[in-house]
Amino acid sequence: MKTKIKAIALALALALGFGVLGAAAGAADVKSLRPTEANQPDAPPAIFKVVEGAKHDRAYRQQPPMVPHSIDKYETDIKVNQCLRCHEWPFSDQEKAPKISDMHYIDRNGIRQDTVNGNRYFCKQCHVPQVDAKPLVDNKFQPATLNTNLR
Template identity: 50%
Template sequence: MNKPLMTGAAALIPVILLSGFALAQSAQVEALRGADVDEPVPLDEIHRNVEGRIQRNYRQQPPLVPHSIEQYQIDLRTNQCLSCHDWTKAGERNAPTLSMTHYLDRDGNELDNIAGTRYFCNQCHVPQANAPALVDNVFEPSSGN
């Protein structure tokens, strides 16, 4: 390349970078939660857990958890959900028992204990919350047929 063209390009690059930086600093960011990023918002104002069972929206939907699981320990050694919902304890705790599918291994063999693939309950089951939708949704529940 010729020297004047290289000199012009070298002088233009910092100007472009600085103007891009200034433009980025002047942009306003809108938070989905309706508050400034540095403004504290109490969690109770964002959502509240809903007690009692909510109807499922489609046939194979995993049930929502009708109680808070905030302090529940679910890790490799402990799963507090099983202290009430395992088939051996559900009756005495008056809790729904796990589906028998949770006691099948990958090959369909029945197990006495929950399958490792179903051990981490909150992969599929989430607490119910009365929270505003983050994104507009046009989903309609199935008719139940």
């Protein structure tokens, strides 16, 4: 019995040792997207030009639409949300802007409200401006296609 336990302990120690050595060898091959070491200050982020007017297709179902205009100077705080000046009903008809989804008026209990729900009030949490940024890494991502069988 003692021999069996010693053999298992030895096998486990060897497996763990090889696992650590294998992980160390693989870690040398990993490259970071970060241009500096973790303990060094980062350079300021690049500023990208907002792509005005163009509308990008959504990449997946239920993706929040991207904003096709600059929002740099839009004030959004607990008292003011400038997005709602154009996109909240009934202003959306007057401004000829897309109306925000009815889902933005439903609270977490499923109750319809007359004003935008607090969970959906800060638009820039989900909606981002369209910019001319290039992907950080090469990829072969393709947007989802509409599958009529999903209905």
